[in-house]
Amino acid sequence: MTVLVVAEHRNGTLRDVTFEMITAGRDLADQLDSDLTVAVISGDVDRLAEQVNCEGVDAVTTVDFGDTFNHGVYTQVVEQLYEELDPKVVVLPNSVNGLDYAPAVANRLNLSLATDTIELTAADDSLRVVREMYGSKVETTVDIDRPAVVTVRPTEWPPASGEGSADISSFTADIDESALGSKSTGFEEVVAGGVDISDAEFIVAVGRGIEDEENLPLIEELVDVTGATLAASRPIVDNEWLPKNRQIGQSGKVVTPDVYIAVGISGAVQHVAGMKGSDTIVAINSDPNAPIFDIADYGIVADLFEVVPELIEAFDGESPL
Numbered sequence: 001m002t003v004l005v006v007a008e009h010r011n012g013t014l015r016d017v018t019f020e021m022i023t024a025g026r027d028l029a030d031q032l033d034s035d036l037t038v039a040v041i042s043g044d045v046d047r048l049a050e051q052v053n054c055e056g057v058d059a060v061t062t063v064d065f066g067d068t069f070n071h072g073v074y075t076q077v078v079e080q081l082y083e084e085l086d087p088k089v090v091v092l093p094n095s096v097n098g099l100d101y102a103p104a105v106a107n108r109l110n111l112s113l114a115t116d117t118i119e120l121t122a123a124d125d126s127l128r129v130v131r132e133m134y135g136s137k138v139e140t141t142v143d144i145d146r147p148a149v150v151t152v153r154p155t156e157w158p159p160a161s162g163e164g165s166a167d168i169s170s171f172t173a174d175i176d177e178s179a180l181g182s183k184s185t186g187f188e189e190v191v192a193g194g195v196d197i198s199d200a201e202f203i204v205a206v207g208r209g210i211e212d213e214e215n216l217p218l219i220e221e222l223v224d225v226t227g228a229t230l231a232a233s234r235p236i237v238d239n240e241w242l243p244k245n246r247q248i249g250q251s252g253k254v255v256t257p258d259v260y261i262a263v264g265i266s267g268a269v270q271h272v273a274g275m276k277g278s279d280t281i282v283a284i285n286s287d288p289n290a291p292i293f294d295i296a297d298y299g300i301v302a303d304l305f306e307v308v309p310e311l312i313e314a315f316d317g318e319s320p321l
């Protein structure tokens with residue numbers, strides 16, 4: 001018996017959540033007294049298989065079909081792997097791709113599905129999962145039947161590391177290409193002005209508290225004097241005040257800077273998912289009950305239109321790093 005983790009990769013690189021899923025999967029496998037299998041689907045599977053062969057992985061299965069993620073391919077492959085391996089739990093990423101095929105897999109196999117999980121505990125014939133709801137204001141604990149499909153929230157588990165000694169084998173999936181429905185024609189990473197916020201060491205992020213696009217130059221001035229990188233919450237991007245590649249969060253980028261300053265950002269769970277790995281979090285918000293203060297190391301409860309000009313004056317060319 002095994003727990004099956006499906007690796008996520010993009011543009012030839014494994015995503016961090018893959019190693020976090022291996023930790024979550026290993027923990028579950030220990031609880032269920034079973035093995036841990038990691039599947040690598042599409043792309044340069046042999047190279048990626050070596051990379052997922054971390055400590056705690058018992059088997060790696062490769063499926064060499066196509067170059068990039070495809071909903072139909074992943075759905076059909078995971079369904080066939082399930083039938084081959086009979087896993088107790090299928091662990092998928094709570095990412096754009098994972099959420100694209102996890103429900104389809106669960107539906108086709110008639111399995112329970114829990115998405116965006118932050119804790120997984122095995123019971124006799126069920127799985128206890130913890131999920132956050134209502135902007136992280138409540139945690140729900142849900143028992144679902146096993147076997148089950150779960151998607152795990154990125155950054156909730158520490159990444160697996162170390163060299164493993166797993167058996168690496170290939171699996172030939174029988175893909176019905178007429179049922180695929182879509183094909184990938186290219187991959188283009190959008191990087192504005194050569195800046196990738198995922199690499200930034202110091203981020204100033206602006207949220208809806210800025211009220212109007214006309215007020216953005218105030219934040220840009222703070223960014224300039226401190227040498228920070230500008231980022232934003234989703235409403236700013238939805239309003240097209242900043243481009244999409246500046247968005248932090250569940251449907252944006254995950255950032256891990258040394259310093260992260262949130263200006264007029266409430267701290268919704270979808271935003272926090274992208275920045276909670278920051279070393280030092282500073283929040284400026286006029287609402288003392290804003291959830292961002294729950295995770296901030298330093299909080300300034302004040303009107304940003306008063307605080308930011310003072311910060312600009314105080315730093316005036318001196319980066320706080």
Ligand code: FAD
Pocket residue numbers: 206207208209210232233234235236247248249250251252253263264265266267268269270271274284285286287290302303304305
């Ligand atoms: P708000 O929640 O409106 O907060 C604005 C804050 O500014 C408030 O706390 C307010 O007190 C404060 N404020 C107002 N005026 C001032 C002032 N003058 N001075 C100081 N503070 C002030 N969001 C993301 O950010 N990233 C994502 O990737 C993302 N993905 C999502 C995916 C899904 C499927 C869904 C459903 C939502 C997603 N969201 C995402 C949206 C998310 O739920 C929140 O709506 C969003 O993060 C809120 O942005 P905000 O904090 O800027 O705005």
